[in-house]
Structure formats: C-alpha cells, structure tokens
Amino acid sequence: MNAGQPVVSPDPALPFGVTASAWRDPAPRVVVRAGAAALDVAALADRGIVSSGAGPGRVGWWQSGSLDAFLAAGRTAWQQVLGELRAAVSDPAALPADAVLGLDEVQLVLPYSVADYVDFYASEHHAMNLGRILRPGQPALPPNWRHLPIGYHGRSGTVVVSGTPVRRPRGQHRVDDADRPEFGPTQRLDVEVEVGFVVGAASRHGEPVPVEAFAEHVFGVCLVNDWSARDIQAWEYQPLGPFLGKSFATSVSAWVVPLEALEAARVPVASAATELTPYLREVEPWGLDVSLELSVNGEVLTRPPFSSMFWSAAQMLAHQTVNGASVRTGDLFASGTVSGSSPDEVGSLIELSHNTKFLADGDDVVIRATAPGSDGTTVDLGEVRGSILPALG
Ligand code: MN
Numbered sequence: 405m406n407a408g409q410p411v412v413s414p415d416p417a418l419p420f421g422v423t424a425s426a427w428r429d430p431a432p433r434v435v436v437r438a439g440a441a442a443l444d445v446a447a448l449a450d451r452g453i454v455s456s457g458a459g460p461g462r463v464g465w466w467q468s469g470s471l472d473a474f475l476a477a478g479r480t481a482w483q484q485v486l487g488e489l490r491a492a493v494s495d496p497a498a499l500p501a502d503a504v505l506g507l508d509e510v511q512l513v514l515p516y517s518v519a520d521y522v523d524f525y526a527s528e529h530h531a532m533n534l535g536r537i538l539r540p541g542q543p544a545l546p547p548n549w550r551h552l553p554i555g556y557h558g559r560s561g562t563v564v565v566s567g568t569p570v571r572r573p574r575g576q577h578r579v580d581d582a583d584r585p586e587f588g589p590t591q592r593l594d595v596e597v598e599v600g601f602v603v604g605a606a607s608r609h610g611e612p613v614p615v616e617a618f619a620e621h622v623f624g625v626c627l628v629n630d631w632s633a634r635d636i637q638a639w640e641y642q643p644l645g646p647f648l649g650k651s652f653a654t655s656v657s658a659w660v661v662p663l664e665a666l667e668a669a670r671v672p673v674a675s676a677a678t679e680l681t682p683y684l685r686e687v688e689p690w691g692l693d694v695s696l697e698l699s700v701n702g703e704v705l706t707r708p709p710f711s712s713m714f715w716s717a718a719q720m721l722a723h724q725t726v727n728g729a730s731v732r733t734g735d736l737f738a739s740g741t742v743s744g745s746s747p748d749e750v751g752s753l754i755e756l757s758h759n760t761k762f763l764a765d766g767d768d769v770v771i772r773a774t775a776p777g778s779d780g781t782t783v784d785l786g787e788v789r790g791s792i793l794p795a796l797g
Pocket of ligand 1: 523524596598630740741
C-alpha cells in the first residue's frame with residue numbers, strides 16, 4: 405500500500421452503501437466501508453475475492469450498482485459475502501489498489517430501491533410523552549399500546565438519502581381552537597430520531613413471518629429521521645393516522661449496517677415481561693444498544709437510547725405480516741421515535757421543548773449513532789443529515 409492510499413481498517417461491521425460514481429467509472433457502484441476507505445465490491449468480485457452471485461442465466465449481485473440484487477439473495481449469500489469481506493479487510497496489503505477508494509471520493513446515494521415504508525411507535529416513553537402533549541386529560545397510552553406495535557404506512561417514494569435538503573411543507577393546520585384551519589408553511593417542523601430495518605429477502609403473500617424468522621428476512625439497520633409537521637399532523641391525524649404531516653420526506657443514512665455486525669449490541673426489551681398474543685411472543689425479544697445523538701447546527705440537543713424500546717424489531721416484522729401482508733426486498737420499517745426515560749434522552753423537539761420550539765429554515769439536523777461491536781470494538785452507524793429549505797412561496 406502506498407502512502408497516499410486510504411487506510412483500510414479491519415472493521416468487522418462492514419456497512420454497505422452505493423456511490424454515484426467512482427473515479428474509474430461514471431456508473432453507481434456498491435461499496436463497503438472499512439475504516440477510512442470504501443471498498444469497491446464489484447472490483448473485489450472481479451478478482452474472485454468476493455462472490456459475484458453470477459451464474460448461468462444470472463447476472464451478478466454487483467452489476468446494477470444497487471444493493472437490490474444482493475438484498476434479495478437472502479441470508480446464506482449475506483453470510484458468505486460478509487465472511488469473504490472480513491477475510492479481505494484482515495489483510496489490507498493484499499487488496500487490489502483499484503478496489504480501494506477514499507471516503508472523500510464516494511458520493512453516497514440511496515443504496516437500494518425503497519419498496520414499502522412502515523413506521524412504528526415502539527418507544528413507550530415517546531408514546532407517553534406525546535399522549536400527554538396531544539391528548540391532555542386522557543390516558544397517555546391508548547388501550548392497544550402494550551398489546552401490539554402500533555404503526556402506519558408511510559410514503560416510500562419520498563424516502564431520501566442523508567444530505568438531501570428538505571423543503572418545509574405547506575398544509576392545513578388549525579391555530580389553537582379556531583373554527584377554520586389556515587393554509588401555509590408548517591410552523592412546527594420537527595424531527596423524529598429513529599432506527600430503521602431494511603428487508604432483504606421477501607416473504608410470501610398470505611404467509612405471516614414468525615418472530616423466529618426475522619434474521620431470514622432482515623439484512624440490516626440504518627438511521628432514520630422521520631420529519632414531522634406537528635401542526636399539520638395534529639389537524640389531520642384522527643381517525644386514520646399520519647398522512648401529509650409525515651409524507652413530505654423521510655431521511656435515511658447512506659450506510660446499511662448488516663444485522664450480523666450488531667450481535668454484541670443485543671439487549672432485552674421490555675415487551676419480554678408482558679403477556680402477549682402468541683404471534684408476538686419471542687423467546688428472548690431483543691433490541692439493540694444503539695446510542696443515538698441529535699444535533700441541530702452543531703449543538704447536541706439529546707441522546708436517545710435505542711436500548712429503551714418496548715417492542716423488538718422481530719415483533720414489528722411479525723405484526724406487520726400477521727394478516728398475510730408480505731414484505732418485499734427493499735422494504736423499510738422504522739422503530740418510531742426513540743425516547744429514553746429522562747428529558748435529555750427524548751427523540752423529538754416536541755418532547756424536548758414541550759411543544760414550544762421547532763426547526764427554522766436553514767437549520768442543519770444530524771443524527772449519529774454507535775453501538776458496541778464484537779471484541780470491545782465500536783460499530784459506527786454513520787449519520788443521517790438534512791437541512792431545511794424555506795417553503796415554496
Ligand atoms: Mn416516526
């Protein structure tokens with residue numbers, strides 16, 4: 405390795421992404437992050453260092469410049485490729501120079517085609533906080549909350565990659581208890597700090613995915629900012645749930661961290677201690693000890709702990725398919741706002757400011773996260789960033 409080459413570290417987490425182009429090729433390419441370098445997976449496959457998935461009548465996983473084909477390939481393929489990549493980064497000097505890019509050379513794009521997008525509401529602290537703010541005088545938690553992971557279907561077509569600016573939406577909202585709504589730019593633009601799960605292998609329509617089959621279907625984890633216009637949301641959400649207050653944009657991190665890299669981060673979740681309907685019973689329901697951090701204009705405002713969630717990701721997958729609805733390659737489901745028990749651990753500005761302070765035009769919002777990795781290492785889940793553009797005039 406020469407002095408100018410980016411440093412490949414034997415990072416066992418191996419987050420996957422897609423760069424819009426590499427210096428030698430104007431087409432998008434799948435890359436894997438390893439320390440200060442990004443490895444061009446197609447170039448490694450060309451040398452036989454990583455499997456290509458190609459065969460008689462089959463194009464390879466890395467040909468399309470998207471993660472879609474590799475996600476669809478399923479768990480056996482994921483394990484094989486991750487093993488090959490771990491072996492490759494353990495001997496950086498042996499990597500072909502044209503497979504090693506600097507992180508500053510990659511322009512990360514949305515790495516897979518987002519199929520369906522579902523967002524849950526799996527933090528009890530968040531649900532309690534929101535209930536108190538939105539429905540004062542009523543029970544904070546709805547009666548179904550501890551019996552099923554509440555969710556809604558979002559708009560997959562407006563899921564955008566980290567770095568994409570977000571335009572302040574306009575819509576109907578009601579000021580105090582006025583008789584009529586007003587129309588205009590949201591005055592209460594908020595963030596929701598969340599963790600997302602990326603589905604690789606599809607399920608069959610008509611067949612629920614049991615909690616035990618979670619790892620057969622879910623490839624990895626990303627960070628999510630579920631931008632929310634609280635005034636639009638408050639006026640529209642009853643009785644059918646969030647609609648235009650959420651669907652204008654959802655930002656995701658550019659890197660997808662394989663679930664396999666997060667085994668050391670597993671922690672029990674609170675639903676374990678609850679009497680559940682059989683399809684939600686998991687022997688040891690697990691969450692992840694992901695430490696999140698929300699910054700606005702460079703100032704850290706809050707540090708939500710994903711370890712505090714009530715529902716597990718396997719319970720969320722089992723619930724969204726229990727009626728026979730199928731999941732597809734590229735489905736994204738997010739946890740819902742992550743809020744811990746203390747005021748400096750909440751995952752939204754509505755909670756942080758008690759419904760008084762929201763985003764201004766030009767604000768730069770960043771969510772970052774880390775988790776414990778194997779052998780005392782730290783897994784960097786990267787960041788999801790977005791800045792606020794003024795509303796259309
Ligand atoms: Mn949300």
